[in-house]
Amino acid sequence: MAxxxxxxxxxxxxxxxxxxxxxVSVNYPGPVCAVERSTVTLLCIFTPISSWTLEGRNVPxxxxxVVWCQNHLICQSITPSVYDSExxxxxxxxxxxxxxxxxxxxxxSDLQKKDNAVLRxxxxxxxxxxxxxxxxxxxxxxxxxxxxxxxxxxDEEVTTAGQTVTLRCTSNCTxxxxxxxxxxxxxxxxxxGLALHLGPLTAGDSGSYACGxxxxxxxxxxxxxxxxxxxxxxxxxxxxxxxxxxxxxxxLSSLAxxxxxxxxxx
Numbered sequence: 001m002a003x004x005x006x007x008x009x010x011x012x013x014x015x016x017x018x019x020x021x022x023x024v025s026v027n028y029p030g031p032v033c034a035v036e037r038s039t040v041t042l043l044c045i046f047t048p049i050s051s052w053t054l055e056g057r058n059v060p061x062x063x064x065x066v067v068w069c070q071n072h073l074i075c076q077s078i079t080p081s082v083y084d085s086e087x088x089x090x091x092x093x094x095x096x097x098x099x100x101x102x103x104x105x106x107x108x109s110d111l112q113k114k115d116n117a118v119l120r121x122x123x124x125x126x127x128x129x130x131x132x133x134x135x136x137x138x139x140x141x142x143x144x145x146x147x148x149x150x151x152x153x154x155d156e157e158v159t160t161a162g163q164t165v166t167l168r169c170t171s172n173c174t175x176x177x178x179x180x181x182x183x184x185x186x187x188x189x190x191x192x193g194l195a196l197h198l199g200p201l202t203a204g205d206s207g208s209y210a211c212g213x214x215x216x217x218x219x220x221x222x223x224x225x226x227x228x229x230x231x232x233x234x235x236x237x238x239x240x241x242x243x244x245x246x247x248x249x250x251x252l253s254s255l256a257x258x259x260x261x262x263x264x265x266x
Contacts (some may be wrong), residue, residue: 001022017059024047024048024049024132025046025047025134026044026045026046026047026104026121026123026132026134027044027045027046027136027137028042028044028121028134028136028137029042029043029044029138030138031138031139031140031141032138032139032140032141032174033141033143033146033172033173033174034140034141034142034143034173034174035113035143035144035145035146035171035173035174035178035213035215036111036112036113036142036143036144037110037111037112038111038174038178038215039107039108039109039110039111039178039213040105040107040108040111040140040174040191041097041105041106041107042105042107042108042119042126042138042140043105044098044103044104044105044121045102045103045137046102046103046104046106046107046123046134046167048061048063048102048123048125048130048132049061049125049129049130049132050061051127052127052130058211059127059128059206061125061126061129061196062126062129063100063101063123063124063125063130063162064100064124064125064126064127065084065085065086065123066083066096066098066100066104066121066122066123066124067081067083067084067085067121067122067123067124068081068082068083068084068094068096068104068106068119068120068121068122069081069082069119069120069122069208070082070117070118070119071117071118071121072132073122073135074120074122074133074135075120075121075122075133076122076131076133082094082106082108082119083096083106085100085132091149092108093108093110094106094107094108095107095108095109100123104121104123106119106121108140111142112142113142113144115140115142116140116141116142117139117140118134118137118139118140119137119138120135120136120137120138120140121133121134121137122132123234138254139197143173145216145219146171146172146173146219147171147172148169148170148171148211148212148213148219148220148221149169149170149171149221149222150167150168150170150209150210150211150221150222151167151168151170151235152165152166152167152168152223152224152226153165153167153168157227157228158227158228158229159201159226159227159228160201160228160229160231161200161201161202161203161228161229161230161231162199162200162231163199163200163201164197164198164199164200164201165198165199165201166195166198167182167195167196167198167209167211167224167226168194168195168196169182169194169195169211169221170194174266178194178213179192179213179214179215180192180193180194180211180212180213180214181211181212181213181214182196182209182210182211183209183210183211183212183220184207184209185207185208186208192214196209196211198226201228202228203228203230204228205226205228206226206227206228207225207226208223208224208225208226209223209224209225209226210222210223210224
């Protein structure tokens with residue numbers, strides 16, 4: 001549901017029907033679940049009123065202010081806001097990545113429990129007829145823990161040596177700019193990030209892998225077992241084959257030598 005500025009007289013709205021009838025909208029992301037102390041980016045796009053009609057003339061409108069607020073339907077007037085383009089005292093945790101043309105993206109870092117809220121975006125232009133707030137908003141839920149798991153790029157229970165496998169750390173809550181550590185057989189690996197790339201695989205890559213949050217070492221995924229199989233004809237079987245061949249050749253040579261000696265002395 002959209003809310004127009006309540007200061008606009010209905011007679012003026014009627015006279016400016018052509019301007020008000022223009023498509024005005026704010027496209028919010030869906031509900032966001034995020035882990036405490038992480039960072040989320042609320043992707044947002046808006047379409048403002050571009051002009052209105054005054055005495056038969058088409059008068060362009062220009063956005064002069066954009067606002068994000070918490071738990072308020074209109075974000076109007078003195079409503080406390082998390083971001084106000086006209087303020088010099090915005091909280092540093094709330095970074096506006098948008099503009100005054102059509103991008104209203106907001107980034108929230110170091111999420112805290114008080115960030116549990118419905119956030120709404122408001123645009124204001126150089127005439128009250130263009131002030132607009134989309135009250136649907138975006139709901140942000142902050143949790144202190146989340147269920148983590150590993151998804152492998154390979155569906156095989158046993159992976160053949162020489163192949164490449166990617167293990168991805170996922171969660172039932174949003175992962176964004178979240179620091180993740182990786183473990184193998186209980187020992188920390190140097191690699192970090194949401195994806196662990198392994199390959200070309202060797203037998204030494206076999207083991208039990210897990211991912212965990214840097215901000216909470218006790219929060220980690222269940223173990224994911226990776227089994228690497230060395231293909232037949234590989235480094236173990238080749239020497240054995242060569243050895244058997246040499247033994248057979250040596251035996252044949254010995255028989256030939258014995259046969260030669262017997263014939264010579266007969």
